[in-house]
Amino acid sequence: MIGYSIQLGNTRDPLVFPLISPLNHLSPATGLSPAILLSKAGGAYSAALGAVTEILDNLGNHMGMYSVAPNATDANTEGLLALRVQAASGNDPQDIYYYVVNFDPINEPASIWSYGQRTVTGAAPVLYVTSPLANSGDITVSRRHAYLALYGNALMWTVPSPSLVGATIQLSIRQAVTWSVISTGSYTGTAPNQSVTVELSNTVMSSLNIGSFDYVLEAAYGSSIIPLATGSIIVEE
Secondary structure (H helix, E strand, C coil): EEEEEEECCCCCEEEECCCCCCCCCEEEEECCCCCEEECCCCCCEEEECCEEEECCCCCCCEEEHHHHCCCCCCCCCCEEEEEEEECCCEEEEEEEEEEEEEEEEECCCCCEEECCCCEEEEECCCECCCCCCCECCCEECCCCCCCCHHCCCCCCEEECCCCCCCCEEEEHHHHHHEEEEEEEEEEEEEEEEEEEECCHHHHHHHHHHCCEEEEEEEEEEEEEEEEEEEEEEEEEE
């Protein structure tokens, strides 16, 4: 199960999760005191330090929802935070995956901006293009070529942003009215200035229509999408 993003050193947001009864694998498991294990950025599991409580509804009824109280040590490592509840007599096993990010996922970025017909959450992007194929945010490519690090012509940006640790870098373009992710990328360096590289394979290039299209370079943290750069990608024969 995919959870949500929490801030590095989090002391505000609990880790909320459901538990299911092993009797029919459907009903909520209520009235339990489960032992919680956490794995930080792929490391070994260890006991959560935050207190575990069951969440009741407004009438005091049990719902099978539980929370781990926010604890700075539990959230002291950027990247994936895997929460595991071991199987017990009262509950099925449960795995939930949260993301620890080096920014406030609720209050930063604080604005909603619209690019074409795609609305994403994030501060207005600041763009520094370092790719030799790019000029003033616009990128020109040919359908006959691949753009790979191996050839030294991969698309590159330098983006001033929060840490990209734990993020999925993706390049999306809009053809007609539809946005689609055409490639994922990688990053090097540390915040606030990181270099982002995106490769475009022969398969990707042959799937593009000829013309000028909007693009947005994004960092996806779970369900949160942070824009890093925007511009036009010009596809030639």
